[in-house]
Amino acid sequence: MRGLEQGCATSICAAQRFYIGAMVLSAVLWATGCGGVFTEIPDLDGPDGRVFAQRCGACHGKPFGDHGITHGVPDPRFRTAAEWKEVLPKMERLIQEKELPPLTVLEREAIIRYLSTHAKS
Secondary structure, eight states, X not given: OHXXXXXXXXXXXXXXXXHHHHHHHHHHHHHHTSSOOOXXXXXXXXXXXXXXXXXXXXXXXXXXXXXXXXXXXXXXXXXXXXXXXHHHHHHHXXXXXXXXXXXXXXXXXXXXXXXXXXXXX
């Protein structure tokens, strides 16, 4: 019986360590802007913001893994305009690899405009 009690205690301890680790990781990601879910992303209700949210949210807004957590669309203030200009082609390659519809010229222009307007200075 002692071994069973010890096994349960070990499982609880492991679960607690996992939970604490997940919470710490979430806090670090949120604080640094890396993949956290942002609730106050600027101007998502504007025309360019809606394109950004719709197209970028197609991947970034979907759950990843078995836990159902999404990382949300990236906060444009996380990168400079120059950095976003380097990231966008990489995202377009991923869109192509996932066999999603490519960005139209107008969508790409709206996303660039949105990211440039709200990028980190």
